[in-house]
């Protein structure tokens with residue numbers, strides 16, 4: 001991988017010409033600004049619409065129109081089996097077997113469903129370890145889980161903080177805290193990539209440490225799925241959840257993915273909340289008493305699938321199958337390194353501008369988070385007025401995610417040019 005970059009439009013265009021994935025950009029719809037594509041760096045928040053989604057939705061409307069209720073069993077994608085159509089691509093994305101994954105509900109709902117099965121505290125083993133500064137929904141979920149089981153969250157939820165003066169966590173410190181709480185730890189619940197700093201945690205090392213003290217290891221992969229290659233099965237992760245509308249481009253409120261490791265998936269005795277869609281498929285419509293979960297992650301389903309959002313997700317997953325996570329990661333590392341280079345050259349005019357995302361490529365995905373000074377909001381608004389879609393996180397962080405499926409090296413260069421223009425004016 002080259003990191004010996006040049007700051008010029010010709011150079012950025014040369015990188016685009018050499019990019020084997022550059023044609024995927026045409027499969028996405030860019031919001032417009034003054035008649036041109038916006039510089040869209042917000043795929044960490046809501047991925048762009050794949051062109052194919054519209055047709056995929058129309059196909060399900062047609063199925064409904066043509067067959068009515070019989071659409072559950074007829075046509076080339078009968079709704080009854082819809083979760084199966086999503087399983088193989090989802091499994092590839094996270095490094096699992098198709099039985100270990102299921103697409104259902106939304107992320108926070110699934111996080112609670114997983115906690116039902118994997119957070120079964122006792123008087124002595126009841127602590128939840130998580131990173132400080134986790135996404136608020138995860139914080140609320142852990143807090144209310146502790147309360148639900150009769151614990152005081154101030155005691156039961158342990159947040160692991162970075163060292164003073166540091167923005168990111170060191171793996172050795174995470175492992176040390178896990179060992180420090182030892183047999184009191186019921187579960188270690190981390191994100192894969194922290195939404196704020198962009199730090200990619202060492203999932204295998206955290207999982208090993210959790211298991212060493214007899215705890216489960218669960219991960220929220222909202223910012224990780226579709227961003228970094230994963231090997232959840234081999235890493236022995238107990239469970240994971242993710243959403244499909246960020247890097248997976250499946251549209252607002254899109255469905256969530258769940259991973260349950262095979263060693264748990266095939267244990268019907270694991271407590272869980274049941275519903276008819278998780279019940280043994282051959283008997284689902286017999287309406288008999290006695291819940292018998294399907295094997296694997298599908299045995300955690302409650303309801304029948306939300307076909308329209310699953311159809312959008314399926315169309316989007318096909319693009320990941322075509323591109324492949326390894327190739328995406330390869331481009332992503334170069335694209336993010338180029339953004340880092342461009343920001344560093346553009347930011348050297350005296351404005352406060354610090355990248356808090358780890359510099360080490362193995363400890364980050366595509367996102368870079370920039371801690372700005374007092375004029376940060378002003379810069380952010382200037383960029384926005386000039387056709388850049390990025391996002392702002394209080395108190396003063398700009399998050400930029402160059403997404404390898406649809407962002408180009410030229411996008412990054414154009415962003416740098418705008419930042420330089422801003423710096424020169426102020």
Ligand SMILES: *Cc1c(COP(=O)(O)O)cnc(C)c1O
Pocket residue numbers: 106107108109135137138191195220222223243
């Ligand atoms: C985006 C995100 C969520 C969103 O949760 P929903 O239930 O899909 O609304 C939750 N957790 C993390 C870490 C996220 O990044």
